[in-house]
Amino acid sequence: MTHVVIIGAYGSAGAAVAGELVDEEDIELTLIDDGDPGGGLCILRGCMPSKEVLSAGAHRFQARHDERLVGDVPDVDLEAVVERKDDHVLEWAGYRRESIHEMAEREDVEFVHDTATFVDDHTVRAGGEEYEADYVVVATGSSLNVPDTPGIGDVDFMSSADVLDATELPDSGIVMGFGYIGMEMVPYLAEAGGMELTVVEHDDRPIDEADPAFGDEALDIYEDNWDVTIPTNCHEKALEATEDGGVRLTVEYDDGGEEAFEADQLFLFTGRRPTVEGLGLENTSVSAEGDWARDTMQTRDADHVYAVGDVNGKEPILHVAKEQGFTAAENILRQEAGATPQEYENVHHHVIFSGLGVYPFARVGHNEQTAREAGYDVVTATRQASDDGVFKSKDVPEGLGKLVVDADDGTVLGWQGMHYHADSFAKTFQMVVELGLDVRDLPDRAYHPTLPENVDGLIRDCVAELES
Numbered sequence: 001m002t003h004v005v006i007i008g009a010y011g012s013a014g015a016a017v018a019g020e021l022v023d024e025e026d027i028e029l030t031l032i033d034d035g036d037p038g039g040g041l042c043i044l045r046g047c048m049p050s051k052e053v054l055s056a057g058a059h060r061f062q063a064r065h066d067e068r069l070v071g072d073v074p075d076v077d078l079e080a081v082v083e084r085k086d087d088h089v090l091e092w093a094g095y096r097r098e099s100i101h102e103m104a105e106r107e108d109v110e111f112v113h114d115t116a117t118f119v120d121d122h123t124v125r126a127g128g129e130e131y132e133a134d135y136v137v138v139a140t141g142s143s144l145n146v147p148d149t150p151g152i153g154d155v156d157f158m159s160s161a162d163v164l165d166a167t168e169l170p171d172s173g174i175v176m177g178f179g180y181i182g183m184e185m186v187p188y189l190a191e192a193g194g195m196e197l198t199v200v201e202h203d204d205r206p207i208d209e210a211d212p213a214f215g216d217e218a219l220d221i222y223e224d225n226w227d228v229t230i231p232t233n234c235h236e237k238a239l240e241a242t243e244d245g246g247v248r249l250t251v252e253y254d255d256g257g258e259e260a261f262e263a264d265q266l267f268l269f270t271g272r273r274p275t276v277e278g279l280g281l282e283n284t285s286v287s288a289e290g291d292w293a294r295d296t297m298q299t300r301d302a303d304h305v306y307a308v309g310d311v312n313g314k315e316p317i318l319h320v321a322k323e324q325g326f327t328a329a330e331n332i333l334r335q336e337a338g339a340t341p342q343e344y345e346n347v348h349h350h351v352i353f354s355g356l357g358v359y360p361f362a363r364v365g366h367n368e369q370t371a372r373e374a375g376y377d378v379v380t381a382t383r384q385a386s387d388d389g390v391f392k393s394k395d396v397p398e399g400l401g402k403l404v405v406d407a408d409d410g411t412v413l414g415w416q417g418m419h420y421h422a423d424s425f426a427k428t429f430q431m432v433v434e435l436g437l438d439v440r441d442l443p444d445r446a447y448h449p450t451l452p453e454n455v456d457g458l459i460r461d462c463v464a465e466l467e468s
Helices: 012-019 040-045 046-067 077-101 160-165 180-192 212-225 318-336 368-373 389-393 423-432 451-467
Strands: 002-007 027-032 109-111 117-122 122-124 129-132 135-138 142-143 172-176 196-199 232-240 248-255 258-263 267-269 272-274 301-307 349-352 362-364 380-384 400-406 412-418
Touching: 002 012, 002 129, 002 258, 012 027, 012 077, 012 318, 027 122, 040 077, 040 160, 040 196, 046 160, 046 180, 077 109, 077 160, 109 232, 129 412, 135 318, 160 180, 172 180, 172 248, 172 258, 180 196, 180 212, 180 349, 196 232, 196 248, 196 258, 212 400, 212 412, 248 267, 349 423, 362 400, 362 423, 368 380, 368 400, 368 412, 380 451, 400 451, 412 423, 423 451
Parallel strands: 002 027, 002 135, 027 109, 135 301, 172 196, 172 267
Antiparallel strands: 117 122, 122 129, 142 272, 232 248, 248 258, 349 362, 362 412, 380 400, 400 412
């Protein structure tokens, strides 16, 4: 029997590995997780509960934003939001736990509800026992990245997890971190909590992975619709507590100037780091420094130790974690068969539920910059949401979409959208990009629902560019 130990079995990546291997003959599984209630970051503190609370803010925003509606704008009942979110989270986490525990009912599968520690390269200790493993899969996820800004130890801060549990919010806040998490949490705080916010942006604009027009659009949407100030091209220099219990942040601009901002509360949305503390890697040949996992999901220092999901630091996205888990399971089987492990190949596919999910950003495949850097000669088309009457009729006229096409053969290389239902459009473009379709072969005809008329316009414009 080949023994595989999975550390972090409740998470999306670890559960994916277990699910792929559990039916294999001659595979013995030990599944270890110390989670309570258990279920993984996405279920407990990530994408699922965040969308739950964002939806409450979105309903209020659209009611407030639509001039056709009259009367007092309703308040968001934060206690009701959190209560319903908690009920659903416990339900979702229960399904994950049940799936792992059902596996453990099999003869060659054991579940250990405890913290795991490496004893050596092939031995893991958990639950008072030591387990000799042929392969170890590390899927311990990620933790809040707390920056080393001077003074950060002198002030209280709230993370995104704290925001998801908040039934009361202060009047004002300073936000450090305007990436995925900040883009989603900032309008929720402003809409549901009625907060005045200062949000630090290190560059000219947010959304680094997007072409500049999308970051500029995001700035406009946020500053036009919420009480949000976004100083750009500046970095956090120092934090200190104010006499009234608030926080003061001094930023330094790229031109050397400084400015201080004060608020009631500091929010840290400063990304996440791999959770490897207490794992005992110092007892092994494996180092978690830098890019410590190969694209085969094997660690660089040990072929039999795999790192999947957030813990490998590659791409902290749920669907990527699952696919990395599938890759790790397949490569364990390949190693056992004497075959060469295969690398995980991922087509860029990201969604940010910006603008309370009313104006989400999505990107599939290349943007214009990455396509040109990859050596492609490209044609592009950009279309404003307001170019299509249906966005206006639904009272969501802001945003844009962009298509990037290979000028030589018409292959669709990528798409970006930041507009109403852009998150739903992403699946269509995933198929188009992954199948390598020619833009001239895509149907250009009327169909329902009518929001994708925006797509028709992008297709027509790119085809016209190719023909000219």
